[in-house]
Amino acid sequence: MTHQHTQAEAVESPKKPAKGKAGAAKKNRLSGGFFRFVITRFLLIIPTVFILVTVVFFVMRATGDPITAAQGGRLSPDELQRRIHEAGYDRPLLVQYVEYLGNLLHGDLGTTVTDNQPVISILTRYGAATFELAILALIVALVVGIVLGRIAAKHRDRLADAGIRTFAILCYATPVFFLGLMLKLVFSVWLGWLPSSGRASLASQAQFDRLIRPTGFYIIDALQLGDPAVLLDVLRHAVLPALALGLLTAGVFIRLVRTNVISTYNSGYVEAARSRGVSEKRLLSKHAWKPALIPIITVMGMQIAVMLAGAVLTETTFEWKGLGFMLSNYLKARDFVAVQGIVILIAIIVSVANFIVDVVSALIDPRVRY
Amino acid sequence: MSDATKVTVPGDNRLAGLNVGRRTSFFGRLPIVRDLRIAVGWQKAMLVVGLVITAFFLLVAIFAPVIAPYGYSQIRGDDGTAFPTQAPPSAEHIWGTTVGGFDVFSRVVWGARTAVIAIIVAVILSIFIGVFLGLVSGYFGGWIDRVLVVIADAIYSFPSLLLAILMAIMISGGQSSLWGGILASGISITVVYIPQYFRTIRAEVMRIKGSAYVESAKVVGASTWRIMTSHLLRNSTRTLPVILTLNSSEAILTLAGLGFLGFGIEPTAAAEWGYDLNRAVADVTAGIWWTAVFPGLAIVLIVLGITLVGESLNDLADPRLRARKSAGEVIGSIEDTSVEPKVEPSADNELANELMAAEHHDTTGKEPGNE
Secondary structure, three states, X not given: OHXXXXXXXXXXXXXXXXXXXHHHHHHHHHOOHHHHHHHHHHXXXXXXXXXXXXXXXXXXXXXXXXXXXXXXXXXXXXXXHHHHHHHOOOOOHHHHHHHHHHHHHOOOOOEOOOOOOEHHHHHHHHHHHHHHHHHHHHHHHHHHHHHHHHHHHHOOOOHHHHHHHHHHHHHHHOOHHHHHHHHHHHHHHHOOOOOOOOOOOHHHHHHHHOOOOOOOOHHHHHHHHOOHHHHHHHHHHHHHHHHHHHHHHHHHHHHHHHHHHHHHHOOHHXXXXXXXXXXXXXXXXXXOXXXXXXXXXXXXXXHHHHHHHHHHHHHHHHOOOOHHHHHHHHHHOOOHHHHHHHHHHHHHHHHHHHHHHHHHHHHHOHHHOO | OOOOOOOOOOOOOOOOOOOOOOOOOHHHHOHHHHHHHHXXXXXXXXXXXXXXXXXXXXXXXXXXXXXXXOOOOOOEOOOOOEXXXXXXXXOOOOOOEOOOOOEHHHHHHHHHHHHHHHHHHHHHHHHHHHHHXXXXXXXXXXXXXHHHHHHHHHHHOOOXXXXXXXXXXXXXXXXXXXXXXHHHHHXXXXXXXXHHHHHXXXXXXXXXXXXXXXXXXXXXXXXXXXXXXXXXXXXXXXXXXXXXXXXXXXXXXXXXXXXXOOOOOOOXXXXXXXXXXXXXXXXXXXXXXXXXXXXXXXXXXXXXXXXXXXXXXXXXXXXXXXXXXXOOOXXXXXXXXXXXXXXXXOOOOHHHHHHHHHHXXXXXXXXXXXX
16 A cells, blocks of 8 residues: 555656656656666755855854854954954955855865864864764664664554653653763763763873874774773763764654554565465564665664754763864854854755765665656 | 435444534544544553643643742842752752752743743744745745745755754844743744745645645636635645644754753743753762753653654554554544445446546646646
8 A cells, every 4th residue: 555655656746847857857767767866866965055055154144243253252343343354254245155155165164263273174173073973873773773663563552562652752852961961970970880971081092192093983093003991991981972862863763663664564465475374573574674674764864964963962961072062162152153164064964965865765766766 | 414324233233323424523623632532542541641741831831930939040038048059959949959049940840931932932933934835835836836845955954953053043143031032942943843834735735736626616716815725724734733743842852952052041031941951961970960850851751741642643643553443443433425435437427537538638738837
């Protein structure tokens, strides 16, 4: 039933833009359709990023220039005026906008107001930390989501199912910073098992400074050093933040795995396999499971946006020095040039992630190609 | 009124309760009431628990002045002595006091009011704007539709918290006072959720606008406004209750997130849980748990309550997920139809063929006129 449904949608959707290029693409769908899809989808990133950059730029400037925002109270009016003039913030907004777009194409995102650093260097220095946290959290989310989701689907409408679903909703309902604070309170303050903040102890940090080519990914750097003590230290620091951020998204995965396994479990071909005498265990792990994976990949891409927002809060809670931590610091300092740069970077990451997810799901499921 | 027949065996009363030919009362058709009727088992329990929690917070929000022993920004007792700071729970301050000397219990109670107001502002604004844009975009199509869809998609794919931060910067420069703070948060959250309403309504409108009753309304000469409000809007709001509840819970989380990052409401203007948690970060490291636990639990509980309601509504709307009633239980009502369902138009039914041909012709011939 569900198949018919999606098929009908897939057939219906190309009808609408049946003019010009899209119409040509439709005709050739069977031959070079996939590559056409990839290229069209890739080109769609450009307007998306452009819109976001435009929105971010004008929203940030709606309140005034960044220098007044950051240092309005601290500098004398004359000094302030001089700095604004030097940075060119007294020119018409449209001129600044065009210049900003031009610089952006060269990879220049401006210089921070408060500590006078090129924004791009902040992104490269702290990006790795956020990336590392996001990957660890994704692992937590997938493991928890898949294991619990399958259990819930197996025991549908019974106590285990209700319990797991409540847990999933709790995961969603708990703000990531509150969960972080509670984990910190229990595991580092009361029990004293794990460190409460940071990415590594001072001793390990000193070790990393010796590396000729540090990657910024502490786990990889620790492996490079080959010192098990450092690796353990890094992992111990990562447990709580990864758990907090991972559980935030785990709820979504639990729900998704449960719903999809249930609906494939009830479909015709699983019924057919069951009537051939395939064991229930094998039905769950082979027949009902694989088709249920497709939506998980799609949602994984959508969760990247949620995770990046969650990372801002998690990093602030655990003083995990990544992009999110820097963003919240710059927000506090009202350094809007830095904020703008980080936000635009996140916009680009999200767009690219969505593109990759669409391509992957088109590879798996031909009906997605439009 | 034609009466459908109940085919049943004498002595079998299982179908006696079916209300054939009767229209369900208006009360019975209200979203939550209707869902309460068809829910069974765990699903019903979840829905009821969710409703109870939500109602509890609504009551707390309404009666906050009666329940809270102190004001949200009160740092001195009635006799003029200052409250102790970071004091553990005691008889005077049952949930302790914060680093600023606020009474935690009072802040949590007043916070419910802030949360509820923020939800109301956010949801009402985003519904009105989102539904309106969705109607316009879906009905008229063309370039307006394309532009709106691209913008909505761009905003939709962006992390909502970051968007809310940007809006908070624009609206209040990041510094909020009194009602301005609540409004700023509400509007920031609104912008995030408009695309969701927009997308849902647009999809529904696109589906409905080709249907026969819209066509016939056009033929009869109904104005565009009338078609949009009474034909399209009424029939496209099916999924709104689900989105509405889920968005309310997200609105609370976004508000708390804003507060936690220092972009919420000043403590002297209103009590806000996210701000309180922000102040509690340092406390937790020192082992002071009461400033973090209570506002945090309040957020978890209210979001849990609203989400339980939304999830149940969502599951009940999807027949694949709805828990099945055991045989013999009355599932709902059967509306009577004017056509005998078993009789299909035969191949030599001229009228049916003509109608189908006309319909086919109409949909294909409509494309160029649209542009």
